[in-house]
Amino acid sequence: MTLLTGWGRTAPTPATLARPRSAAEAAALLTRAGRRGVVARGLGRSYGDAAQNAGGLVLDCTGLDSTGLDCTGLDSTQGDRTGGGPSWRLDPTGLVTASAGVSLHDLMTDLMPKGWFVPVTPGTRYVTVGGAVAADVHGKNHHVDSSFGAHVRSLRLLTADGTIHELTPDDELFWATVGGMGLTGVILEATFRCVPVETSRMVVDVERTRDLDQTLETMAETDHRYRYTVAWIDLLAGGRRMGRSVLTRGDHAAPADLPARMRRDRLAFGPRPRLAAPPWAPGGLLNRATVRAFNAAWYGKAAPAAGKRLIQGIAPFFHPLDGVAGWNRMYGSRGFVQYQFAVPFGAEDTLRRVVARLSGAGVVSFLTVLKRFGRGTPAMLSFPMPGWTLALDIPAAQSGLAGMLTELDEWVAAAGGRIYLAKDSRMSAAMMSATYPRLDEWREIRRRADPDGLFVSDLARRLRLL
Ligand SMILES: Cc1cc2nc3c(=O)[nH]c(=O)nc-3n(C[C@H](O)[C@H](O)[C@H](O)COP(=O)(O)OP(=O)(O)OC[C@H]3O[C@@H](n4cnc5c(N)ncnc54)[C@H](O)[C@@H]3O)c2cc1C
Structure with a gap:
């Protein structure tokens, strides 16, 4: 038995963890799963309980070898x-x-x-x-x-x-x-x-906005010029500055975009974490004062870059948090919750209301990001929908958190939006069925593939997915 959590480190549950190395080993393990069933697990980066199965079997798939890789669709090998x-x-x-x-x-x-x-x-x-x-x-x-x-x-x-x-x-x-x-x-x-791609670098434009309205307007009008875009919101800025943001938007660089010294190794890629979080961090390390200082520094740091074109590596552009190994421990022993929702275009008022509520409640989130979604896939439980998505980390110890997020859930649902399952650790089954309109269709297909309900997770039980 191993105690497993998601990346947010809330709600640990014990499970038997097995690491199959082949499809045959995985199949054999399925026959040995008991009444509590089985679920696969990757690198455990979902924040909540999606890759946990209390009292049951969890298959760590990181060792799965595909000696029999089925490459029939592929041309010759590069x-x-x-x-x-x-x-x-x-x-x-x-x-x-x-x-x-x-x-x-x-x-x-x-x-x-x-x-x-x-x-x-x-x-x-x-x-x-x-x-x-x-x-x-x-x-x-x-x-x-x-x-x-x-x-x-x-x-x-x-x-x-x-x-x-x-x-x-x-x-x-x-x-x-x-x-x-x-x-x-x-x-x-x-x-x-x-x-x-021709290079491993990005051409990046950094821009600051003074408030949420300007953030939404700028993104709506100019996001289409970039392949990659995101806005980081300073959630602790209130009043007239509420929703002020740093927009970071870019494209893969062509060799001509690079200075001569970078052109020599234009496809180099070997990022390593530069820092490591201490194995134990005091619960209050990320508090209102430290996050306010961080936000002010981050917003201020963007000032000289604003309006300028930068060349950045893949890692700092796409994965800035990967630069600090084990950063999730900095929220202390109670862990943290990630709240990510999407609302359709036209529901900007709901977005404003949510940001105002979080900002007014002094929520300590040092990472709040806003994005515009395009077309979704035909996947029945896929999260993205054309519209806006906001994601933020909140320490689980924040007082009044559960009640506030339940209130936000209701606003999101009323606006035709939904919560992301890979980030969720707390929404209700009622919220799930009200906001994922194709849930019953998915259940029907799932039932045909798994009539006895062998595959199950803590998330599936909590949200009554099966
Ligand atoms: C810092 C950070 C940033 C993130 N940013 C984003 C983001 O920008 N966009 C986004 O979409 N997500 C984001 N995520 C969430 C992350 O991408 C997803 O949770 C992803 O599923 C994690 O993959 P994993 O291999 O760690 O899977 P796990 O977390 O281990 O499992 C996630 C789910 O996948 C299932 N699963 C895993 N492997 C298999 C398998 N072989 N067969 C069947 N099911 C399997 C599990 O059962 C579980 O339901 C972020 C997470 C972190 C920590």
């Missing part, structure tokens, strides 16, 4: 990593087949020197391909490129009866698995299309 452990193979058109346990970090490290980048990356590259598919993750390019599932050509899925299914976007089980939070089976492999 590169590969095989021979034990998580593997991948790349063809000259940028199509990759990867075992589910491969991390996006490893893929980026291997593929970047060959001139390819993953189609979608979340705010951390320490997620597995299986986790990226199961949560249908989105990145800063959602308004242009949609979410991860939109780029997947095929999946190999191990279902409850031990069968391995080859799924394509023509199959309903494919779209129940994309965004299906591991509840349709164990994803063994995915084949997806990567993006060609």
Whole structure:
């Protein structure tokens, strides 16, 4: 038995953790799962209880080897990593087949020197391909490129009866698995299309806005000029400055954009965490005073850059938090909650109301980000919808947190929005069924694939998904 949590470190539960190295081992483990069932786990970067299964079995998929990688859709090989452990193979058109346990970090490290980048990356590259598919993750390019599932050509899925299914976007089980939070089976492999890049650098424009209205207006009017965009909001700024932001928007750099010294190793990629959080941090390390100081410094730091064009590496642009190993421990022993919701375009008033409520309550969040979503995928439980998404971290110890977030849930639901399952650790089953309109359709497909309910997680029980 191992005590497992999500990245937010709230609600630990014990489970038997097994690490299959092959599809055959995973299938054998399924037959040994008891009444409490089984769920797959990647690198545990979902914030809540999605990859936990109290009293049951959890399959750590990071060691899944695909010695039998099914690369039938691929042309000749441009590169590969095989021979034990998580593997991948790349063809000259940028199509990759990867075992589910491969991390996006490893893929980026291997593929970047060959001139390819993953189609979608979340705010951390320490997620597995299986986790990226199961949560249908989105990145800063959602308004242009949609979410991860939109780029997947095929999946190999191990279902409850031990069968391995080859799924394509023509199959309903494919779209129940994309965004299906591991509840349709164990994803063994995915084949997806990567993006060609000429350099490993980004051309980035930094801009400051004075308040929320200016933030929304600037993003609505000019986001389409960039492939990647995000706004960081200073949630502790109140009054006239409420919602003031730093916009960071960019594109992959061409060699001509780089100074001569960078052109020599234009596809270099080897980021390492520069700092490590202490193994133990006092619960009050991130408090109102420290976060206010951080926010002021961050907003101030953007001033000289505002209106300027910068060249940044992939890691600082996409994954600034990965620069501090184990940063999630800085919230102290009670952990933290990530609240991420989406509301459709036209619901800007709800967004303003939420920001005003959080800002007025003095919520201590040093990371609040706003993004515009484009078209979603056909995945039934996928989170993104055309509209706005706001995400923030809040220490679990913040007083009055539960009541306030329940109130925000109601506003989000009334506006036709929803909460992201990969971040959630606290919404109610009623909120879930009110805001994911295709839940029953997903349940029906899931039931056909897993009639006895073998695949289950703490998240599934809490939200009565099955
Ligand atoms: C700092 C940070 C920033 C983030 N930024 C973003 C962001 O910008 N956009 C975004 O979309 N998400 C973001 N996330 C969330 C993260 O991308 C997702 O939670 C992702 O699913 C985590 O992948 P993982 O491999 O750690 O999976 P886990 O967290 O271990 O599991 C997540 C889900 O995937 C399922 N799963 C994992 N592997 C398999 C498999 N082989 N077969 C079937 N199911 C499987 C699990 O059952 C679970 O339901 C962020 C997380 C962090 C910590």
